[in-house]
Amino acid sequence: MTTNKVCLLGAGSTKYGKLNESIIEIALNAAKGAIESAGITPKEIQAGYISNVFGVADKQVHMAPVIMSNLGISHVPGLTIESACGSGSVMFREAYANIAAGFYDCVLALGVEKVTHTGTARSTTLFSYCSDFFYEGGSGATFPGLFASMARAYMATHKATEEDLAHVAVKNHENGLMNPKAHVHKKITVDDVLKSPVVASPLKLLDCCPFSDGASGTVLCSEEFAKKSGRPYIEIIGSGRGASPAAVQGREDITTIPSTVAAARQAYKMAGVSPKDIDFAEVHDCFTIAEIIDIEDLGFYPKGKAAHAVRDGATRLNGEIPVNPSGGLKSKGHPIGATGVGQVVEVFEQFTGKAGERTVPNAEVALTHNFGATGASAAVHIFKKVDRK
Protein backbone atom coordinates (compact mmCIF):
# COMPACT_ATOMS: atom_id res chain seq x y z
CA MET A 1 0.00 0.00 0.00
CA THR A 2 1.34 3.42 -0.93
CA THR A 3 0.72 6.15 1.60
CA ASN A 4 1.68 9.81 1.75
CA LYS A 5 4.34 11.12 4.11
CA VAL A 6 2.91 12.69 7.28
CA CYS A 7 4.62 15.50 9.19
CA LEU A 8 4.34 17.08 12.61
CA LEU A 9 4.18 20.85 12.18
CA GLY A 10 3.21 22.14 15.60
CA ALA A 11 2.68 21.03 19.19
CA GLY A 12 1.67 22.46 22.53
CA SER A 13 0.67 21.35 26.02
CA THR A 14 -0.93 22.90 29.03
CA LYS A 15 0.76 22.35 32.34
CA TYR A 16 -0.20 18.93 33.72
CA GLY A 17 -1.53 18.86 37.28
CA LYS A 18 -4.64 19.95 39.16
CA LEU A 19 -6.20 22.50 36.84
CA ASN A 20 -9.02 24.87 37.65
CA GLU A 21 -10.40 25.43 34.13
CA SER A 22 -13.17 23.35 32.54
CA ILE A 23 -12.19 20.43 30.35
CA ILE A 24 -13.03 22.44 27.24
CA GLU A 25 -10.95 25.41 28.37
CA ILE A 26 -8.03 23.08 29.09
CA ALA A 27 -8.36 21.56 25.60
CA LEU A 28 -8.54 24.99 23.97
CA ASN A 29 -5.40 26.18 25.72
CA ALA A 30 -3.44 23.25 24.26
CA ALA A 31 -5.08 23.76 20.85
CA LYS A 32 -3.98 27.40 20.85
CA GLY A 33 -0.41 26.37 21.65
CA ALA A 34 -0.36 23.76 18.89
CA ILE A 35 -1.90 26.06 16.26
CA GLU A 36 0.45 28.95 17.09
CA SER A 37 3.48 26.70 17.09
CA ALA A 38 2.51 25.40 13.62
CA GLY A 39 2.17 28.98 12.34
CA ILE A 40 -1.28 28.30 10.91
CA THR A 41 -4.77 29.69 11.52
CA PRO A 42 -7.68 27.46 12.58
CA LYS A 43 -9.17 27.91 9.09
CA GLU A 44 -6.42 25.68 7.69
CA ILE A 45 -7.53 22.74 9.88
CA GLN A 46 -9.62 20.28 7.87
CA ALA A 47 -10.51 17.82 10.68
CA GLY A 48 -10.18 17.56 14.44
CA TYR A 49 -9.24 14.36 16.27
CA ILE A 50 -9.81 14.47 20.02
CA SER A 51 -8.88 11.82 22.59
CA ASN A 52 -10.58 11.71 25.98
CA VAL A 53 -11.81 9.10 28.45
CA PHE A 54 -13.72 10.69 31.32
CA GLY A 55 -15.33 13.79 29.81
CA VAL A 56 -18.49 12.71 31.58
CA ALA A 57 -16.78 13.54 34.90
CA ASP A 58 -16.73 17.21 33.81
CA LYS A 59 -20.15 17.04 32.16
CA GLN A 60 -18.94 17.05 28.57
CA VAL A 61 -18.91 14.22 26.05
CA HIS A 62 -19.12 14.61 22.24
CA MET A 63 -16.20 16.92 22.80
CA ALA A 64 -14.82 17.32 19.28
CA PRO A 65 -17.63 19.55 17.94
CA VAL A 66 -17.49 21.71 21.07
CA ILE A 67 -13.75 22.23 20.64
CA MET A 68 -14.08 22.93 16.90
CA SER A 69 -16.86 25.45 17.56
CA ASN A 70 -14.75 27.26 20.14
CA LEU A 71 -11.86 27.45 17.67
CA GLY A 72 -14.18 29.30 15.29
CA ILE A 73 -14.35 26.39 12.85
CA SER A 74 -17.69 24.78 13.69
CA HIS A 75 -17.97 23.51 10.08
CA VAL A 76 -14.86 21.31 10.52
CA PRO A 77 -15.68 17.67 11.30
CA GLY A 78 -14.38 16.31 14.57
CA LEU A 79 -14.12 12.86 16.09
CA THR A 80 -13.66 11.91 19.74
CA ILE A 81 -11.74 8.69 20.40
CA GLU A 82 -11.41 6.63 23.60
CA SER A 83 -8.90 3.88 24.25
CA ALA A 84 -8.33 4.22 28.01
CA CYS A 85 -4.84 5.52 28.89
CA GLY A 86 -3.77 4.86 25.30
CA SER A 87 -6.40 7.18 23.85
CA GLY A 88 -3.86 9.83 22.82
CA SER A 89 -1.62 7.61 20.71
CA VAL A 90 -4.49 5.60 19.25
CA MET A 91 -6.21 8.85 18.22
CA PHE A 92 -2.88 10.20 16.88
CA ARG A 93 -2.62 7.09 14.71
CA GLU A 94 -6.10 7.75 13.23
CA ALA A 95 -5.16 11.36 12.48
CA TYR A 96 -1.89 10.12 10.93
CA ALA A 97 -3.71 7.50 8.84
CA ASN A 98 -6.20 9.99 7.43
CA ILE A 99 -3.41 12.25 6.17
CA ALA A 100 -1.38 9.27 4.93
CA ALA A 101 -4.45 8.12 2.98
CA GLY A 102 -4.82 11.55 1.40
CA PHE A 103 -8.16 12.50 2.96
CA TYR A 104 -6.75 15.65 4.59
CA ASP A 105 -3.69 17.94 4.34
CA CYS A 106 -3.84 19.43 7.84
CA VAL A 107 -5.54 18.21 11.04
CA LEU A 108 -5.57 18.98 14.75
CA ALA A 109 -4.85 15.93 16.96
CA LEU A 110 -5.52 16.80 20.60
CA GLY A 111 -5.95 14.88 23.85
CA VAL A 112 -7.49 16.17 27.07
CA GLU A 113 -8.48 14.93 30.53
CA LYS A 114 -9.85 16.37 33.76
CA VAL A 115 -10.38 14.04 36.71
CA THR A 116 -8.63 15.41 39.79
CA HIS A 117 -11.77 17.24 40.98
CA THR A 118 -13.43 13.83 41.51
CA GLY A 119 -10.95 12.88 44.29
CA THR A 120 -8.73 9.81 44.69
CA ALA A 121 -11.45 7.25 45.54
CA ARG A 122 -13.69 8.25 42.63
CA SER A 123 -10.78 8.51 40.18
CA THR A 124 -9.51 5.08 41.29
CA THR A 125 -12.96 3.63 40.63
CA LEU A 126 -13.42 5.40 37.29
CA PHE A 127 -10.03 4.13 36.10
CA SER A 128 -10.96 0.58 37.13
CA TYR A 129 -13.72 0.74 34.49
CA CYS A 130 -10.90 0.65 31.91
CA SER A 131 -10.04 -2.91 33.00
CA ASP A 132 -11.93 -6.04 31.85
CA PHE A 133 -14.28 -5.07 34.66
CA PHE A 134 -16.17 -8.31 35.26
CA TYR A 135 -12.93 -10.22 35.94
CA GLU A 136 -10.69 -7.45 37.30
CA GLY A 137 -12.22 -4.23 38.68
CA GLY A 138 -15.36 -6.09 39.76
CA SER A 139 -13.30 -8.37 42.03
CA GLY A 140 -11.45 -5.47 43.66
CA ALA A 141 -8.48 -4.84 41.39
CA THR A 142 -7.50 -1.21 40.81
CA PHE A 143 -4.97 -0.15 38.16
CA PRO A 144 -2.15 -0.02 40.70
CA GLY A 145 -3.34 -3.52 41.70
CA LEU A 146 -3.27 -4.89 38.16
CA PHE A 147 0.25 -3.55 37.57
CA ALA A 148 1.27 -4.76 41.02
CA SER A 149 0.26 -8.28 39.99
CA MET A 150 2.40 -7.87 36.86
CA ALA A 151 5.27 -6.57 39.02
CA ARG A 152 5.06 -9.54 41.36
CA ALA A 153 5.12 -11.94 38.39
CA TYR A 154 8.05 -10.06 36.84
CA MET A 155 10.07 -10.01 40.06
CA ALA A 156 9.49 -13.73 40.60
CA THR A 157 10.35 -14.67 37.01
CA HIS A 158 13.31 -12.34 36.38
CA LYS A 159 14.74 -11.95 39.88
CA ALA A 160 14.18 -8.18 39.98
CA THR A 161 13.62 -6.29 43.23
CA GLU A 162 11.44 -3.45 44.51
CA GLU A 163 14.64 -1.39 44.61
CA ASP A 164 15.15 -1.99 40.86
CA LEU A 165 11.67 -0.61 40.20
CA ALA A 166 12.37 2.40 42.40
CA HIS A 167 15.24 3.46 40.12
CA VAL A 168 12.68 4.15 37.34
CA ALA A 169 10.84 6.61 39.59
CA VAL A 170 14.04 8.35 40.71
CA LYS A 171 15.22 8.81 37.09
CA ASN A 172 11.85 10.11 35.83
CA HIS A 173 11.49 12.56 38.73
CA GLU A 174 15.03 13.78 37.95
CA ASN A 175 13.99 14.49 34.33
CA GLY A 176 10.67 16.01 35.36
CA LEU A 177 12.47 18.62 37.45
CA MET A 178 13.69 20.07 34.13
CA ASN A 179 10.20 20.17 32.61
CA PRO A 180 8.31 23.32 33.65
CA LYS A 181 4.98 21.74 32.63
CA ALA A 182 5.42 18.58 34.70
CA HIS A 183 2.83 17.78 37.37
CA VAL A 184 5.27 16.59 40.05
CA HIS A 185 8.46 18.60 40.63
CA LYS A 186 10.13 16.63 43.37
CA LYS A 187 13.55 15.07 43.62
CA ILE A 188 13.31 11.63 45.23
CA THR A 189 15.66 8.85 46.27
CA VAL A 190 15.36 5.08 46.08
CA ASP A 191 14.83 5.11 49.83
CA ASP A 192 11.94 7.61 49.47
CA VAL A 193 10.23 5.25 47.02
CA LEU A 194 10.74 2.17 49.21
CA LYS A 195 9.43 3.99 52.31
CA SER A 196 6.39 5.54 50.62
CA PRO A 197 2.98 4.10 51.60
CA VAL A 198 1.89 0.89 49.91
CA VAL A 199 -0.89 1.41 47.35
CA ALA A 200 -1.14 -2.19 46.09
CA SER A 201 1.73 -4.41 47.11
CA PRO A 202 4.42 -4.55 45.86
CA LEU A 203 3.78 -1.07 44.41
CA LYS A 204 4.07 1.96 46.63
CA LEU A 205 2.87 5.53 46.18
CA LEU A 206 6.10 6.65 44.48
CA ASP A 207 5.92 3.71 42.05
CA CYS A 208 2.66 5.21 40.72
CA CYS A 209 2.01 8.14 38.39
CA PRO A 210 -0.36 10.83 39.67
CA PHE A 211 -3.93 11.48 38.54
CA SER A 212 -3.57 14.58 36.36
CA ASP A 213 -5.59 17.11 34.41
CA GLY A 214 -4.15 18.53 31.21
CA ALA A 215 -4.19 18.66 27.46
CA SER A 216 -1.72 18.28 24.62
CA GLY A 217 -2.28 19.18 21.00
CA THR A 218 -0.45 18.62 17.72
CA VAL A 219 -0.89 19.77 14.14
CA LEU A 220 -0.27 17.03 11.56
CA CYS A 221 0.01 17.69 7.85
CA SER A 222 1.11 16.35 4.49
CA GLU A 223 4.74 16.80 3.44
CA GLU A 224 3.68 19.32 0.79
CA PHE A 225 1.82 21.39 3.40
CA ALA A 226 4.84 21.23 5.75
CA LYS A 227 7.31 22.29 3.06
CA LYS A 228 5.10 25.20 1.94
CA SER A 229 4.85 26.45 5.52
CA GLY A 230 8.55 27.29 5.59
CA ARG A 231 8.59 26.28 9.26
CA PRO A 232 10.50 23.53 11.09
CA TYR A 233 8.75 20.17 10.94
CA ILE A 234 9.29 16.55 11.88
CA GLU A 235 8.54 13.50 9.76
CA ILE A 236 6.58 10.57 11.20
CA ILE A 237 8.44 7.61 9.71
CA GLY A 238 6.76 4.73 11.56
CA SER A 239 3.33 3.99 13.02
CA GLY A 240 2.15 0.73 14.59
CA ARG A 241 -0.86 -0.55 16.53
CA GLY A 242 -1.19 -3.65 18.64
CA ALA A 243 -3.65 -5.46 20.89
CA SER A 244 -3.52 -7.88 23.83
CA PRO A 245 -6.13 -9.94 25.69
CA ALA A 246 -8.09 -7.35 27.67
CA ALA A 247 -7.74 -9.22 30.99
CA VAL A 248 -4.29 -9.93 32.43
CA GLN A 249 -5.43 -13.49 33.29
CA GLY A 250 -5.76 -14.18 29.54
CA ARG A 251 -2.06 -13.61 28.79
CA GLU A 252 0.30 -16.53 28.55
CA ASP A 253 3.23 -14.45 29.86
CA ILE A 254 2.28 -11.78 32.39
CA THR A 255 5.73 -10.15 32.17
CA THR A 256 5.29 -8.89 28.61
CA ILE A 257 2.64 -6.79 26.83
CA PRO A 258 1.84 -8.30 23.42
CA SER A 259 0.30 -5.09 22.04
CA THR A 260 3.57 -3.20 22.58
CA VAL A 261 5.59 -5.92 20.86
CA ALA A 262 3.25 -5.93 17.84
CA ALA A 263 3.00 -2.13 17.54
CA ALA A 264 6.77 -1.72 17.83
CA ARG A 265 7.46 -4.39 15.22
CA GLN A 266 5.17 -2.60 12.73
CA ALA A 267 6.60 0.84 13.46
CA TYR A 268 10.24 -0.28 13.18
CA LYS A 269 9.51 -2.07 9.90
CA MET A 270 7.70 0.91 8.41
CA ALA A 271 10.48 3.28 9.51
CA GLY A 272 13.25 0.97 8.36
CA VAL A 273 15.03 1.34 11.70
CA SER A 274 15.85 -0.93 14.63
CA PRO A 275 15.83 -0.25 18.39
CA LYS A 276 19.53 0.68 18.28
CA ASP A 277 18.71 3.58 15.92
CA ILE A 278 16.40 5.27 18.45
CA ASP A 279 18.06 8.27 20.14
CA PHE A 280 15.44 8.64 22.89
CA ALA A 281 12.04 7.20 23.77
CA GLU A 282 8.94 8.44 25.54
CA VAL A 283 7.30 5.31 26.97
CA HIS A 284 4.21 4.49 29.03
CA ASP A 285 5.44 4.46 32.64
CA CYS A 286 2.10 4.61 34.45
CA PHE A 287 3.85 2.51 37.11
CA THR A 288 7.57 1.81 37.50
CA ILE A 289 7.12 -1.83 36.45
CA ALA A 290 5.49 -0.66 33.21
CA GLU A 291 8.65 1.16 32.08
CA ILE A 292 10.75 -1.95 32.78
CA ILE A 293 8.40 -4.13 30.72
CA ASP A 294 8.08 -1.47 27.97
CA ILE A 295 11.77 -1.08 27.26
CA GLU A 296 12.12 -4.85 26.91
CA ASP A 297 9.04 -5.15 24.69
CA LEU A 298 10.31 -2.25 22.54
CA GLY A 299 13.54 -4.17 21.96
CA PHE A 300 15.94 -1.91 23.86
CA TYR A 301 16.81 -4.73 26.26
CA PRO A 302 16.40 -8.53 26.25
CA LYS A 303 13.63 -9.96 28.46
CA GLY A 304 14.61 -9.82 32.12
CA LYS A 305 17.54 -7.40 31.62
CA ALA A 306 15.92 -3.95 31.77
CA ALA A 307 15.81 -3.68 35.55
CA HIS A 308 19.60 -3.92 35.74
CA ALA A 309 20.05 -1.45 32.86
CA VAL A 310 17.88 1.10 34.66
CA ARG A 311 19.79 0.56 37.89
CA ASP A 312 23.06 1.13 36.00
CA GLY A 313 21.80 4.48 34.63
CA ALA A 314 21.53 3.37 30.99
CA THR A 315 18.13 5.07 30.57
CA ARG A 316 19.08 8.40 32.15
CA LEU A 317 19.34 11.55 30.05
CA ASN A 318 23.06 10.92 29.50
CA GLY A 319 22.70 7.14 29.21
CA GLU A 320 22.85 4.86 26.17
CA ILE A 321 19.09 5.17 25.52
CA PRO A 322 17.44 8.09 27.34
CA VAL A 323 13.92 7.05 28.34
CA ASN A 324 11.26 9.61 29.24
CA PRO A 325 13.33 12.79 29.11
CA SER A 326 10.04 14.67 29.75
CA GLY A 327 9.71 13.02 33.16
CA GLY A 328 7.24 10.47 31.81
CA LEU A 329 3.80 9.78 33.20
CA LYS A 330 5.48 9.34 36.59
CA SER A 331 6.60 12.95 36.95
CA LYS A 332 5.21 14.91 34.00
CA GLY A 333 1.80 13.44 34.85
CA HIS A 334 -0.90 11.29 33.29
CA PRO A 335 -4.02 13.10 32.07
CA ILE A 336 -5.04 9.87 30.39
CA GLY A 337 -6.71 11.23 27.26
CA ALA A 338 -3.75 13.54 26.62
CA THR A 339 -0.77 11.37 27.59
CA GLY A 340 -0.04 9.82 24.19
CA VAL A 341 -0.16 13.25 22.54
CA GLY A 342 1.99 14.75 25.30
CA GLN A 343 4.74 12.29 24.36
CA VAL A 344 4.63 13.67 20.79
CA VAL A 345 4.81 17.21 22.16
CA GLU A 346 8.04 16.19 23.92
CA VAL A 347 9.48 14.91 20.62
CA PHE A 348 8.53 18.21 18.96
CA GLU A 349 10.15 20.25 21.73
CA GLN A 350 13.28 18.09 21.68
CA PHE A 351 13.67 18.38 17.89
CA THR A 352 12.89 22.10 17.65
CA GLY A 353 15.23 23.33 20.37
CA LYS A 354 12.55 23.94 22.99
CA ALA A 355 13.44 21.25 25.55
CA GLY A 356 15.91 23.40 27.48
CA GLU A 357 18.20 21.60 29.88
CA ARG A 358 16.50 18.23 29.33
CA THR A 359 17.54 18.22 25.64
CA VAL A 360 18.93 14.90 24.44
CA PRO A 361 22.06 15.96 22.53
CA ASN A 362 22.28 15.18 18.79
CA ALA A 363 18.98 13.27 18.74
CA GLU A 364 17.52 12.68 15.28
CA VAL A 365 15.20 9.67 15.66
CA ALA A 366 12.73 9.29 18.55
CA LEU A 367 10.03 6.80 19.53
CA THR A 368 6.77 7.26 21.43
CA HIS A 369 4.91 4.37 23.08
CA ASN A 370 1.57 4.56 24.86
CA PHE A 371 -0.94 1.90 25.85
CA GLY A 372 -4.48 1.59 27.16
CA ALA A 373 -5.34 -0.15 30.44
CA THR A 374 -2.82 -2.94 31.14
CA GLY A 375 -1.79 -2.87 27.48
CA ALA A 376 -4.97 -4.17 25.87
CA SER A 377 -4.37 -1.54 23.18
CA ALA A 378 -1.14 0.20 22.22
CA ALA A 379 0.43 2.42 19.61
CA VAL A 380 4.06 3.17 18.76
CA HIS A 381 5.27 6.02 16.56
CA ILE A 382 8.75 6.84 15.27
CA PHE A 383 9.81 10.39 14.35
CA LYS A 384 12.71 11.77 12.34
CA LYS A 385 14.10 15.26 12.61
CA VAL A 386 14.04 17.05 9.25
CA ASP A 387 17.02 19.23 8.48
CA ARG A 388 15.73 22.31 6.66
CA LYS A 389 19.12 23.90 5.98
Next chain:
Amino acid sequence: MIEEKLSTSKSTVERFIEAANRKKILAQKCVKCSHLMLGTVLFCEKCSGNKFEQVDLEGSGVVVTYTIQAVVPEGFEDAGSYAWVIFQLDNAPLRASGFLPGIKTPTDLPIGTKVRVVGYDPKHGLLLQK
Protein backbone atom coordinates in the same frame (compact mmCIF):
# COMPACT_ATOMS: atom_id res chain seq x y z
CA MET B 1 -48.36 4.20 32.03
CA ILE B 2 -46.82 1.09 30.49
CA GLU B 3 -44.04 -0.34 32.56
CA GLU B 4 -41.26 -1.73 30.40
CA LYS B 5 -39.97 -5.07 31.62
CA LEU B 6 -36.32 -6.10 31.64
CA SER B 7 -35.51 -8.81 29.09
CA THR B 8 -35.61 -12.26 30.65
CA SER B 9 -32.89 -13.96 28.61
CA LYS B 10 -30.13 -15.28 30.83
CA SER B 11 -26.72 -13.72 30.14
CA THR B 12 -23.37 -15.50 30.16
CA VAL B 13 -22.40 -13.33 33.13
CA GLU B 14 -25.39 -14.69 35.09
CA ARG B 15 -24.45 -18.26 34.14
CA PHE B 16 -20.81 -17.61 35.20
CA ILE B 17 -22.08 -16.34 38.57
CA GLU B 18 -24.39 -19.36 39.00
CA ALA B 19 -21.44 -21.67 38.28
CA ALA B 20 -19.25 -19.76 40.79
CA ASN B 21 -21.96 -20.27 43.41
CA ARG B 22 -21.61 -24.01 42.70
CA LYS B 23 -17.81 -23.50 43.24
CA LYS B 24 -17.12 -23.96 39.53
CA ILE B 25 -15.66 -21.84 36.72
CA LEU B 26 -17.87 -21.66 33.64
CA ALA B 27 -15.97 -22.07 30.38
CA GLN B 28 -16.93 -22.35 26.72
CA LYS B 29 -15.54 -25.38 24.89
CA CYS B 30 -15.31 -25.20 21.10
CA VAL B 31 -17.24 -28.11 19.64
CA LYS B 32 -14.90 -28.25 16.62
CA CYS B 33 -11.42 -28.13 18.24
CA SER B 34 -12.14 -28.49 22.01
CA HIS B 35 -10.32 -25.21 22.83
CA LEU B 36 -11.48 -23.76 26.17
CA MET B 37 -12.22 -20.07 26.75
CA LEU B 38 -13.79 -17.92 29.46
CA GLY B 39 -16.46 -15.35 28.84
CA THR B 40 -18.88 -14.58 26.05
CA VAL B 41 -17.28 -15.81 22.87
CA LEU B 42 -18.90 -15.95 19.45
CA PHE B 43 -15.97 -17.46 17.58
CA CYS B 44 -13.18 -19.76 18.75
CA GLU B 45 -9.83 -17.93 18.97
CA LYS B 46 -8.04 -21.02 17.63
CA CYS B 47 -10.24 -22.35 14.80
CA SER B 48 -12.99 -19.70 14.40
CA GLY B 49 -15.61 -22.36 15.12
CA ASN B 50 -18.93 -20.88 16.23
CA LYS B 51 -20.48 -23.67 18.29
CA PHE B 52 -19.67 -24.03 21.97
CA GLU B 53 -20.52 -26.34 24.80
CA GLN B 54 -20.66 -24.78 28.27
CA VAL B 55 -18.58 -26.70 30.76
CA ASP B 56 -18.26 -26.40 34.51
CA LEU B 57 -14.59 -26.57 35.47
CA GLU B 58 -13.50 -27.46 39.00
CA GLY B 59 -12.86 -24.09 40.73
CA SER B 60 -9.54 -25.06 42.27
CA GLY B 61 -6.09 -23.86 41.26
CA VAL B 62 -2.80 -22.30 42.29
CA VAL B 63 -1.83 -18.65 42.67
CA VAL B 64 0.12 -17.33 39.66
CA THR B 65 0.38 -13.74 40.87
CA TYR B 66 -1.55 -11.27 43.03
CA THR B 67 -1.64 -7.93 44.75
CA ILE B 68 -2.78 -6.92 48.21
CA GLN B 69 -4.87 -3.80 47.72
CA ALA B 70 -4.18 -1.06 50.26
CA VAL B 71 -6.02 1.72 48.38
CA VAL B 72 -9.33 0.14 47.37
CA PRO B 73 -11.98 1.11 44.83
CA GLU B 74 -15.48 2.21 45.82
CA GLY B 75 -17.52 -0.72 47.13
CA PHE B 76 -14.52 -2.42 48.77
CA GLU B 77 -14.14 -0.07 51.77
CA ASP B 78 -15.67 -2.75 54.03
CA ALA B 79 -13.73 -5.67 52.54
CA GLY B 80 -10.89 -5.68 55.05
CA SER B 81 -7.41 -6.53 53.85
CA TYR B 82 -7.71 -8.59 50.67
CA ALA B 83 -5.78 -9.87 47.69
CA TRP B 84 -6.80 -9.79 44.04
CA VAL B 85 -5.46 -13.04 42.67
CA ILE B 86 -4.77 -14.59 39.26
CA PHE B 87 -4.83 -18.38 39.55
CA GLN B 88 -4.16 -21.28 37.23
CA LEU B 89 -6.98 -23.85 37.23
CA ASP B 90 -5.91 -27.36 38.26
CA ASN B 91 -7.79 -29.27 35.59
CA ALA B 92 -7.77 -26.95 32.57
CA PRO B 93 -5.28 -24.77 30.68
CA LEU B 94 -7.04 -21.59 31.82
CA ARG B 95 -6.44 -18.83 34.32
CA ALA B 96 -9.09 -16.93 36.25
CA SER B 97 -8.97 -14.12 38.80
CA GLY B 98 -10.85 -13.21 41.93
CA PHE B 99 -11.14 -11.69 45.38
CA LEU B 100 -9.39 -13.40 48.31
CA PRO B 101 -10.24 -11.85 51.70
CA GLY B 102 -8.12 -12.01 54.84
CA ILE B 103 -4.71 -11.56 53.19
CA LYS B 104 -2.61 -9.01 55.07
CA THR B 105 1.00 -9.54 53.96
CA PRO B 106 2.81 -11.39 51.14
CA THR B 107 3.85 -14.04 53.66
CA ASP B 108 0.14 -15.00 53.82
CA LEU B 109 0.14 -15.91 50.15
CA PRO B 110 3.28 -17.32 48.51
CA ILE B 111 3.01 -17.81 44.72
CA GLY B 112 1.85 -21.40 44.17
CA THR B 113 -0.58 -21.36 47.12
CA LYS B 114 -3.70 -23.47 46.46
CA VAL B 115 -6.96 -21.51 46.19
CA ARG B 116 -10.53 -22.43 45.30
CA VAL B 117 -13.71 -20.70 44.24
CA VAL B 118 -16.28 -20.60 47.04
CA GLY B 119 -18.95 -18.40 45.50
CA TYR B 120 -19.79 -15.08 43.93
CA ASP B 121 -20.20 -12.08 46.20
CA PRO B 122 -22.49 -9.46 44.60
CA LYS B 123 -20.31 -6.72 46.11
CA HIS B 124 -16.83 -8.20 45.76
CA GLY B 125 -16.93 -10.51 42.76
CA LEU B 126 -15.49 -14.02 42.41
CA LEU B 127 -14.89 -15.14 45.96
CA LEU B 128 -11.82 -17.29 46.67
CA GLN B 129 -10.57 -19.16 49.71
CA LYS B 130 -7.10 -20.55 50.54
